[in-house]
Amino acid sequence: MLHPTSIVPDTMEAYLPQVSVRSQLIYSIILTALLVLLCALPIVHVDVSVQSAGIIRPVGERNEIRPLVAGIVEKIRVRENQSVQAGDTLLQLKTDVVDTQLRSLRQQMAEKDAFIADISKLVRLRETTVLQAPALSSALYAQQYAQFRFQQQDRLAQRRKLQSELNVSRTLYAGRVISRIENQDKEYALQKLLNESRLQVENQLSQWQADLNMHRVALAELQTKEKQALQERRLYTLLAPVPGAVQQLAGKYPGSYVQVGEALGQISPNSALIAECYVTPKDIGQLRPGMKARFQIDAFDYNQWGMLEGKILEVAKDFTMLNDQPVFKVTCQLNQGHLSLPNGYQGRLKKGMTLRGRFMLAKRSLWQLLYDKADDWMNPTQFNR
Structure with a gap:
């Protein structure tokens, strides 16, 4: 291409011969940096982690x-x-109703205790000791014993009378004044009275023994009801x-x-604090108990306060819905319950504080990360899914 003579000094063809390369330092530095960077890609490793939101809560539920x-x-x-x-x-x-019920039960129990104490004394009586009155506290059995004792005293008087008549009859029979039959009638009357007296004692003692068993059963039932009432009262x-x-x-x-x-x-229990993180399904696959984690507390600027260390305690086996999105609950242990400033001032963790959890998955080289990115961009199978 021909240029006018007036502009020839300003053309590229005229300028380039005037340029002289004295040094290639900048070019060499840039080229060397690129080569060093390429060589470092498979050597330099960085931590690969996933992040999730979470909250601090106690181990025990409310x-x-x-x-x-x-x-x-x-x-x-x-x-x-x-x-x-x-x-x-x-x-x-x-507890007015229960207290009234308890008072009634205890009155009945005291009455049963008195009955059992009195009957226990009465059943120890024998035919020869029935007239030796024991000390009784209940009116019911004191009356029964008084009536029984009166009957026994009456029979004792009859026995003495018949015994006296029999003694006279034996004397008369020995003198042949009365017949043998008349004497035998006196003996029979006395023996009948003794048998009736003995039978009355046995029947009365049997009745008192039956009453004793009945009152013991009733007392046990009342004690059971009292225990139930006391348990109800505690409620x-x-x-x-x-x-x-x-x-x-x-x-x-x-x-x-x-x-x-x-x-x-x-x-809200005073149990130890834990971090509960909500991890999305795409990030949950590689998380497992025992993995290390770091936590950035939203209430404390991590540039000043730093981050908390911890580890995963449990990974939920099933998802839960949070804000209409499926997430997995990941429970984590916190190594300490506070954050500290460089001057030593401590900020205590509290239940309900929100946080960001970072879970360390692995160490990957820069080359692997670059390859993964390139694969995501260029692999045609990614677009066919």
Whole structure:
């Protein structure tokens, strides 16, 4: 191509011969850097990890406060966010009905105890000792014994009378004043009276023994009912099942009525803190218990506070839905319960804090990572799926 003479000095053809390359330092540096970078690709390894959102929660689940019986509130012993120990009283329901039942049962038990004590003395009596009155405390068996003793005293008087008549009859019979039959009649009358007296004693003792067995059975039944009533009475006192903090108390006051199973609040347990992360299905495949993890707490700037170390404790075997997305729960142990600034100030972890979990899968070389990226971009099978 021909140029006008006036512009020839400004053309490329005229400029290039004037350029002289004195040094190729920059070019050499760039080329060397590229070569070093290429050589380093299979040597330099970096950590490969997956990330997921999560939350800090206690090992134990929250315990709901629900009464097992219906009743009227008598006292409320706790307030919102109050710390409690296992066994502390949370709420007391009125126990008037159960208390009345217990008083009635105990009165019946005291009566049965008195009956058993008296009958135990009576059944030890024998024919020769029935008139030796034992000390009795119950009116019922004191009356029975008094009547029985009166009958025995009456028979004793009859026996003495018949014995005297028999003695006279034997004297008369020996003198042949009366016949043998008349004497035998006197002997028969006395023996009949003795047999009747002995039978009455045996029958009465048998009746008292039957009463003793009956009262013992009745006492055992009353004791069983008392135990049941005491167990029911304990249900009217709501106790803290675990140590923790009371939360979400229902608006109940003394005099309020509560239903069986009504939610009255929750206890957040004071157990150790763990991290619960929600991992997507595409990242869950390589996670397993024992893998190391690091946690970035959202409430603390990790550039200043750093990150927490930990490990995976458990990987859920089934997914759960979170915000209409399937996720797997991954439970992780935290190596410590606080973060620290360089000056030593500590920030304590609290239940409910959100975090980002990073799970270390493997160490991969830069060459492997570059190959994986290129494979994702260029492998035609990726587009056929």
